[in-house]
Amino acid sequence: MLKVAVLVSGGGTNLQAILDAIDEGKIRNAEVVSVISNNPKAYALERAKKHGIPAVCITRKACGGTEAFNAALLKALKDCGAELVVLAGCLVVIPKEIIREYEGRIINIHPSLIPSFCGTGFYGLKVHEEALKRGVKVTGATVHIVDEGTDTGPILLQKAVEVKEGDTPESLQRRVMEEAEWILLPKAIDMICTQAVSSAD
Template sequence: MLKLAVLVSGGGTNLQALIDQINKGRLPDVSIEVVISSNRNAYALKRALAHNIPCAVIEKKDYENSQQFEDAFYNLLTSYQVDLIVLAGFLLILPEKIVKTYQNRIINVHPSLIPSFCGKGFYGLKVHEAALARGVKITGATVHFVDEGTDTGPIILQKAVPVYENDTPEILQKRVMEQAEWEILPEAVRLYSQGRLKVAGNKVIIESPEE
């Protein structure tokens, strides 16, 4: 059984996509052990509780300094003994200690085709605002392993989505979520659970399923 910790900060639509795929039997041998939120008011927590998934909250403002926060975060995460960490709209930069401990065991979904519109400051609607301002004709989403940089880790999967003339950032965000993020995030988890993702340098090789 592949045990997941899903990290969230907001609505939790990507968390819901994972829950739905598990409930439909499309992610066999995958379980969500805990949902950890950086925001105690995140709607994602209600989604988790509705499916009897354990929840935890870790807010930076509750700690006197960054070191205390990072230590508490690390201790919380490691207490669940998960195999894979999934960042599903998690708006905090992970402490380096966590990234190193879980090397090639943390994946993130980003709402653009990396390396476009990614890195520091590109999150949520800001990504789609930038894409529309640049006048791109296609955008999409990327699932990648997390390294010490911001959106710089090895790319696992990408899916393109068209951009239309009358799109607003909100409309484009919804299309990217529905047509790309909700598909490739569960698929990346499935490939990982099957042991088919191999990291070579900064690239991911997807191995064919065993006959």
């Protein structure tokens, strides 16, 4: 079983999709060993507790600065034995030392078809606001490996979602989550975990 740590900053709907997929057997050979958030009010922490998964909150404020925060985050990942790190709505810029420590083993879900509407400043509703402003007819989501750039790592999976007339950023965000994010992220984890197990045999 591959040990997975999930980093999340908000409600944790992608986390819930992962947990449901494990329960339903859609993600094989994986277990979530820790949920880590930088936001003490993140509902994702409650989702983890309800599922019997250790939930950890690490904030810059409590750590007293970025360097100490980064060190605490790396320690939390090592302490839980994480072999795969999943960014599921995580608004923390992952420090280079963690990316190097887990090279090729950190994945992120982004709510657009990269390379569109990605990079610095493109997160949450902002992505969908820009997509609507630009007038695109199709958007979607992307799962990619995290490297030292912003949304620049190798793409693993993408799924397109239609933009409908009358869409608001909120309605488009919801549809992208339902039709792409909640499907892609579990699929990518299963893909990685089954390959990792088979290659270890």
